[in-house]
Amino acid sequence: MKQIxxxxxxxxxxxxxVFEAMLPYLKDEWGNxxxxxxxxxxxxxxxxxxxxxxxxxxxxxxxxxxFTGNGTESDNLAIKGTALSKKKKGNHIIxxxxxxxxxxxxxxxxxxxxxxxxxxxxxxxGIIDIEELxxxxxxxxxxxxxMYANNETGVLMPIKEIGEIAKxxxxxxxxxxxxxxxxxxxxxxxxxxxxxxxxxxxFYGPKGVGALYVKRGARVVPLLHGGHHERNRRGGxxxxxxIVGFAKAAELAIRDMEAEGKRLALLRSRLEEGLLERTxxxxxxxxxxxxxxxxxxxSFEFIEGESLLLNLDMLGVAASxxxxxxxxxLEASHVLIAMGLVPEQYHGSVRFSLGKLSTEEDVDYIIEKxxxxxxxxxxMSPLWDAEKGTxxxxxxxxxxCLK
Amino acid sequence: MYSEKVMDHFTNxxxxxxxxxxxxxxxxxxxxxxxxxxxTLKVENxxxxxxxxxxxxxxxxxxTSSMVTExxxxxxxxxxxxxxNNTVAExxxxxxxxxxxxxxxxxxxxxxxxxxxxxxxxxx
Numbered sequence: 001m002k003q004i005x006x007x008x009x010x011x012x013x014x015x016x017x018v019f020e021a022m023l024p025y026l027k028d029e030w031g032n033x034x035x036x037x038x039x040x041x042x043x044x045x046x047x048x049x050x051x052x053x054x055x056x057x058x059x060x061x062x063x064x065x066x067f068t069g070n071g072t073e074s075d076n077l078a079i080k081g082t083a084l085s086k087k088k089k090g091n092h093i094i095x096x097x098x099x100x101x102x103x104x105x106x107x108x109x110x111x112x113x114x115x116x117x118x119x120x121x122x123x124x125x126g127i128i129d130i131e132e133l134x135x136x137x138x139x140x141x142x143x144x145x146x147m148y149a150n151n152e153t154g155v156l157m158p159i160k161e162i163g164e165i166a167k168x169x170x171x172x173x174x175x176x177x178x179x180x181x182x183x184x185x186x187x188x189x190x191x192x193x194x195x196x197x198x199x200x201x202x203f204y205g206p207k208g209v210g211a212l213y214v215k216r217g218a219r220v221v222p223l224l225h226g227g228h229h230e231r232n233r234r235g236g237x238x239x240x241x242x243i244v245g246f247a248k249a250a251e252l253a254i255r256d257m258e259a260e261g262k263r264l265a266l267l268r269s270r271l272e273e274g275l276l277e278r279t280x281x282x283x284x285x286x287x288x289x290x291x292x293x294x295x296x297x298x299s300f301e302f303i304e305g306e307s308l309l310l311n312l313d314m315l316g317v318a319a320s321x322x323x324x325x326x327x328x329x330l331e332a333s334h335v336l337i338a339m340g341l342v343p344e345q346y347h348g349s350v351r352f353s354l355g356k357l358s359t360e361e362d363v364d365y366i367i368e369k370x371x372x373x374x375x376x377x378x379x380m381s382p383l384w385d386a387e388k389g390t391x392x393x394x395x396x397x398x399x400x401c402l403k
Numbered sequence: 404m405y406s407e408k409v410m411d412h413f414t415n416x417x418x419x420x421x422x423x424x425x426x427x428x429x430x431x432x433x434x435x436x437x438x439x440x441x442x443t444l445k446v447e448n449x450x451x452x453x454x455x456x457x458x459x460x461x462x463x464x465x466x467t468s469s470m471v472t473e474x475x476x477x478x479x480x481x482x483x484x485x486x487x488n489n490t491v492a493e494x495x496x497x498x499x500x501x502x503x504x505x506x507x508x509x510x511x512x513x514x515x516x517x518x519x520x521x522x523x524x525x526x527x
Contacts, residue, residue, distance in 0.1 A: 302459065303459065304437055304438075304459055304460050304461055304464070306461035306462055307413075307460070307461060307462060307465060310405075310410075310413060310461075310462045314414070323437055323461070324436070324437040325437055325438075325460070325461035325462075325463075325464075325502075325506065332437060342434075343433075343434035343435045343437070344434050347434070347437045347459075379419070380416065380419050380457055380458060380465065381457060381458070381459040382421075382430070382439055382440070382441035382457040382458065382459055383434065383439065383459050394430065394439070394441065395430065396430065396432065396433035396434070396439065
């Protein structure tokens with residue numbers, strides 16, 4: 001069977017160059033980089049070189065980079081670490097309703113610990129209102145955390161503008177740039193951020209390694225107390241092979257990002273136009289231009305996303321959905337709800353995230369196969385009136401959702 | 404994730420549609436939850452002569468709807484009284500635990516349709 005992978009925002013395949021670069025540190029160079037003897041020398045050198053490469057990727061200095069275990073840890077370290085280091089100055093945090101759970105649930109945890117959190121809404125295109133952000137700032141505000149690219153829609157937040165406001169008010173500014181890294185340039189000198197989270201496996205690096213950029217002068221209290229690793233900011237023997245792979249992925253991203261971004265943007269347009277033209281009652285979710293080039297989120301109204309994903313999977317196509325049924329938690333997409341979509345729309349959303357594996361042939365295959373699936377699934381839906389080709393009128397029981 | 408039987412009923416659902424001038428109609432769920440089932444019945448002398456469903460929902464929701472129609476087709480109303488959501492799930496060789504509640508409403512739709520039939524019938 002065909003295998004078509006359109007879920008690069010979930011994870012990406014490890015690039016062959018990354019795999020090759022990692023191998024020596026899983027095999028012969030197994031030493032602990034903290035050791036002063038012969039066994040530690042090569043791993044230590046490899047790690048320093050890797051750190052330099054990732055600093056080139058972010059345009060920052062080696063002292064400004066902390067390696068972590070993944071993107072979630074980077075977000076936790078940024079948010080909890082700042083909250084703890086600045087708790088004497090204030091207890092107010094500003095974020096948005098569309099963040100990744102790694103940010104949202106960290107903020108919710110801090111609320112239980114006595115911090116106050118403002119969750120900014122977004123407009124129908126998925127972007128926050130800068131004036132609303134300004135109005136939310138109080139003299140107790142210690143941290144603003146707003147994602148760069150949204151994982152579900154790919155929509156970009158106005159990070160530079162937020163950073164300028166934060167700088168002026170002396171508020172620490174963190175951005176979760178995990179979906180942006182490797183897809184668009186991340187230049188710390190331009191972004192006005194104090195803290196930036198990134199993760200290797202989202203751009204052809206290995207799983208199990210991430211990083212947090214911490215601007216000189218910003219202070220985060222460690223989550224993991226231990227040895228002197230990462231300048232006492234993250235205890236634990238380093239994942240040397242993972243870090244080396246991370247650096248190779250960064251190197252490839254520096255080389256390929258621009259050309260690959262253009263290629264993916266064209267493929268995405270082809271996919272969007274193909275699907276929207278062939279299927280009525282279909283909706284593109286998120287800002288049309290202000291987004292990373294690989295992601296599209298489309299709602300097929302009056303049907304449920306998991307049914308579509310199952311049908312696509314049977315054809316070998318991997319994608320994801322914001323429907324409640326696919327979430328594991330049985331909650332529908334908080335991102336699409338925040339954007340004002342109604343249930344008939346958000347349950348029928350499908351995210352296609354393109355990447356190195358995606359070809360024009362794949363796109364055309366989906367354009368050919370998906371519309372008949374949508375039509376068949378709609379013909380089974382009580383929300384769809386096939387004769388009129390529109391939504392059906394139906395009365396519901398008032399029963400609340402069973403979970 | 405799903406059993407073979409679930410996938411079979413999902414890919415080849417039985418009795419899809421809506422009976423015109425049905426003797427009983429049952430609709431359960433609502434769009435917010437992501438699962439809605441509408442079941443229609445044709446009943447003669449307390450025997451289910453025809454049954455059809457329309458479902459908005461995930462694979463489990465569609466498979467349970469299809470299965471319940473197969474379980475009750477041609478049966479006397481007395482015989483189907485005991486059919487519960489669990490009966491339907493068992494007939495499908497089980498459902499993933501997370502789907503046992505939210506997407507397993509087919510028997511509820513059946514009983515709502517039978518109640519509707521009885522209500523209509525008693526008026527005559």
